[in-house]
Amino acid sequence: MLENLENDFPEHQPRPAGAPQALAGIRVVDFTHFIAGPFATMILADMGADVIKIETPGRGDDFRQYPPVHPDIAQGAPFLWANRNKRSIALDLKSPEGLAVARELVATADVVTENFSTGVMERFGLDYDSCRKLNPNLIYCSVSAYGREGAFADRLGFDPIAQAESGFVSMNGYADREGVRALSPVMDISTAMMACNAILGALVARERSGQGQAIEVALFDNALLMTGYATLQHVFSGEEPQRHGNTSPDTCPSGVFQASDCAFYINSGNNKIFQRLMAQVIERPDLAGAPQYATGAARSLRREELFAILGEAFALQPWSHWQARMRAAGVPCGQLRSVGEAMRSPEARERRLVTRIPHPTVGWVPNMALPIRYSRTPVADPVAAPTVGQHTAEVLRETLGYDAARIALLAEAGAFGGVPHPAHEAAIS
Numbered sequence: 526m527l528e529n530l531e532n533d534f535p536e537h538q539p540r541p542a543g544a545p546q547a548l549a550g551i552r553v554v555d556f557t558h559f560i561a562g563p564f565a566t567m568i569l570a571d572m573g574a575d576v577i578k579i580e581t582p583g584r585g586d587d588f589r590q591y592p593p594v595h596p597d598i599a600q601g602a603p604f605l606w607a608n609r610n611k612r613s614i615a616l617d618l619k620s621p622e623g624l625a626v627a628r629e630l631v632a633t634a635d636v637v638t639e640n641f642s643t644g645v646m647e648r649f650g651l652d653y654d655s656c657r658k659l660n661p662n663l664i665y666c667s668v669s670a671y672g673r674e675g676a677f678a679d680r681l682g683f684d685p686i687a688q689a690e691s692g693f694v695s696m697n698g699y700a701d702r703e704g705v706r707a708l709s710p711v712m713d714i715s716t717a718m719m720a721c722n723a724i725l726g727a728l729v730a731r732e733r734s735g736q737g738q739a740i741e742v743a744l745f746d747n748a749l750l751m752t753g754y755a756t757l758q759h760v761f762s763g764e765e766p767q768r769h770g771n772t773s774p775d776t777c778p779s780g781v782f783q784a785s786d787c788a789f790y791i792n793s794g795n796n797k798i799f800q801r802l803m804a805q806v807i808e809r810p811d812l813a814g815a816p817q818y819a820t821g822a823a824r825s826l827r828r829e830e831l832f833a834i835l836g837e838a839f840a841l842q843p844w845s846h847w848q849a850r851m852r853a854a855g856v857p858c859g860q861l862r863s864v865g866e867a868m869r870s871p872e873a874r875e876r877r878l879v880t881r882i883p884h885p886t887v888g889w890v891p892n893m894a895l896p897i898r899y900s901r902t903p904v905a906d907p908v909a910a911p912t913v914g915q916h917t918a919e920v921l922r923e924t925l926g927y928d929a930a931r932i933a934l935l936a937e938a939g940a941f942g943g944v945p946h947p948a949h950e951a952a953i954s
């Protein structure tokens with residue numbers, strides 16, 4: 526596990542010394558877990574916010590145990606992927622002492638995020654109205670399944686359920702079988718992006734008005750949006766989207782083809798691309814100008830014959846031959862890759878998307894960069910996801926001004942869990 530990092534991935538290049546950060550000085554107190562909430566706060570942390578992740582003592586965020594779990598760092602690859610650049614503090618919110626510390630942290634925050642089941646934060650006295658009394662200008666972001674109010678507020682929701690109920694699954698796969706979900710948690714990731722956007726917008730609004738506000742982002746709402754323009758196509762036509770596999774209902778020829786050595790995808794998004802594909806790539810100018818192929822709708826009616834013509838031509842040469850010709854002709858195309866192949870591809874290396882970063886226990890861990898490039902405020906250098914409660918004493922000292930004696934008393938009272946917490950030892954050492 527992690528044996529080939531130094532061979533496979535370059536070392537992360539540090540950001541320019543002294544460069545400002547977009548969210549420097551912004552503090553986020555983060556009560557989220559699993560994916561949608563933590564991924565949103567990780568984006569904020571990458572932008573320079575101080576994200577304090579509040580976790581249950583001992584086990585922490587349940588997402589830590591998603592496999593594969595590295596035995597030496599006691600956390601899985603998925604957790605590492607979604608939680609860099611954060612500080613973890615372990616608090617038992619069921620203890621009066623732990624809850625009091627959480628409230629003190631909320632009072633210092635610019636942003637609070639949570640994605641518990643509806644009603645949990647109210648029971649802790651950490652809902653928006655309660656937190657606003659502690660911090661009137663607070664921005665409070667709730668990520669829920671179906672909203673915090675209304676007939677469905679009690680429902681739990683995970684990414685596959687949102688994919689299923691939004692219609693997203695019904696659109697994907699092949700016509701002769703049941704729809705399929707995306708294995709990637711696309712609804713969680715896109716919900717995280719929406720939550721991050723909402724928080725950034727609220728920060729701008731507060732800068733202008735001086736007032737905070739509550740934000741809500743629901744997984745189902747976002748999932749329906751993720752079906753794309755199919756929603757309005759349905760309203761216009763009255764028809765449900767059909768499953769087209771790897772072909773496109775809107776453009777032709779778009780889909781998967783086989784070179785002599787591997788498969789690749791072409792997207793003929795308009796008439797000019799089709800004409801260049803035929804005339805310049807497979808050298809059939811007669812087909813490029815043929816009236817029966819003049820429009821996308823006409824080509825879609827002749828999809829099978831077009832695919833047969835292209836398939837016969839492409840099978841004669843390797844991908845390297847066709848890629849060069851399509852790149853020169855301006856035809857969008859790409860090789861079908863596995864995840865491992867994509868991570869190690871020339872494109873990923875050129876963009877430095879996957880690098881390795883230091884880890885105090887195992888030497889190096891992989892890091893997947895955000896697709897954001899700031900010219901003046903580059904994102905923060907990545908720091909590996911923390912262990913549960915790794916920064917408890919540090920946060921209490923630096924953020925709340927606690928001394929060692931007070932931290933020790935909190936530890937003895939069970940604020941950090943039922944057994945003595947490492948923060949206690951760190952505070953008195």
